[in-house]
Amino acid sequence: MAYFLGIDLGTSAVKCILVDSQGGVKASHSVEYPLLQPQPGWAEQHPEDWWKGTADCIRALLAKSSVKGEEIAGIGLSGQMHGSVFLDQALNVVRPALLWCDQRTAAECEWIERTIGKEELGRLTGNKALTGFTAPKAIWLRNHEPHHYERTAHLMLPKDYVRLQLTGAFGMDVADASGTLLLDVENRRWSPEVARQLGIPLGWLPPLFESNDVAGHLQPAAAELTGLAAGTPVVAGGGDQACGAVGVGVVRQGIASVALGTSGVVFVHDDTYQMDPECRLHSFCHGVPGKWHRMGVMLAAGGSFQWWKNHFAFEELQQAEAEGRDVYEYLTALAATAPLGSEGLLFMPYLTGERTPHPDPKARGGFIGLNMRHSKAHLTRAVLEGITFGLRDSMELIKASGIRITELRVNGGGARSLFWRQMIADIFGYPVVTVNSTDGPAYGAAVMAASGVLQQDIASLCEQWIQVVDRVEPNPEQQRRYEQYYALFRTLYPTLQSTLHQLTDLVSATAE
């Protein structure tokens, strides 16, 4: 039997899955690694940890599945997007990578938009300068660590560093490259004009591929470390959002996905290049060759729920541990005991700043409307409702662009909860479906590997392998009541923006 190996290099862990040639998942395994936060708003990881975690994960996966390295017909990589890996001429890591959720580059983003011009930047790249994107990180390095900038000879994204270790070959797919702010997204090539104006050497950037192109073959040293066979083809793969969308079959117009991971993403497929004139949505190349997508990104979706669990769910954690169950199941059950609208309580989910629709590293979260009757159940429900209202903001931008959506496919950890899926159906007003492949980005990466090796297009593989297994319809009465809360939610950020900025500045000033 031939298998395809999908690797998803996430923010908290790497996940590896084996998919057979009918699309069935044979086995999966994951290995965690640390996230460094050396200063408030900073987020870094050691690329060496990614590689060690990936090699350990593949070895453990082969051992637990009893699949031999020689049975793997192809490998695909998905990864957290935007992170900056700086390597020197000898391919040593220059400093830890700055991640997608790192917020330190506000000044660099302003400089980029001043230097190139907002409109011109949109015309050249399809996007605006956002703190999470890669080019501002390179400029931050030049401004703050010139000794590291001088040493740098290669700039790449997280999963491309892992592919380099696997194959010895440089490469990046156009889907992930779209989040660097150095890609001419419309024409699927680097933008020499943007690189020149920003002073970033074009020679730092790897060759570009489509996601299902074979970008290299496993080198002997990596084969020895992982238990895979030398020479195994490795496709370019994609950023985790493009891979996650492929993994749930969002490969044609009309279907949108909502990803409830640490970040939260509303994603639509585009057959032709479509740019949001004000760049409020990201306009990126899709992992499907010759196609594009748009998306709105919330920085702390599942991340807000995780924060709530970490700090305020002691009893639920104890109970879950004692019964060997998932603590989030207890929390969603608790939330379900509170009424819709959490009895007049709203939550702002901007705990790490925000991207869509408020590109603002100084945005912060909050509970608004607390009264003496509110209990933990109300606050828990308000957290889930606030995240979902925030994601609806992205959906509104997508709808305003004229796209007709018939169905939402949910993926990521939050998609496990039926209660949350019903809430999405009611707040968005669309049917919400789940599919048989629950491994999201890792599954999409395996589809890309199979597509490259079997020479079959991604859309037809998705059609064969991915089926809808559950469908939740919006409840008209709940939809109507949520509409009133959503209207109030929309007023919160504009009303509180200045206060939130002053609070953030006050904390920074106190920390200095």
Ligand SMILES: Nc1ncnc2c1ncn2[C@@H]1O[C@H](COP(=O)(O)OP(=O)(O)O)[C@@H](O)[C@H]1O
């Ligand atoms: N059973 C559940 N019900 C609701 N939310 C959940 C559940 N399990 C996980 N989550 C949410 O999903 C998040 C993790 O999603 P995942 O896709 O694994 O994240 P990552 O972005 O790190 O890959 C958690 O932080 C939590 O908010």
Ligand SMILES: O=C(CO)[C@@H](O)[C@H](O)COP(=O)(O)O
């Ligand atoms: O920044 C983005 C997309 O633009 C994030 O989606 C990251 O790519 C990682 O998110 P998680 O998968 O960890 O939620």
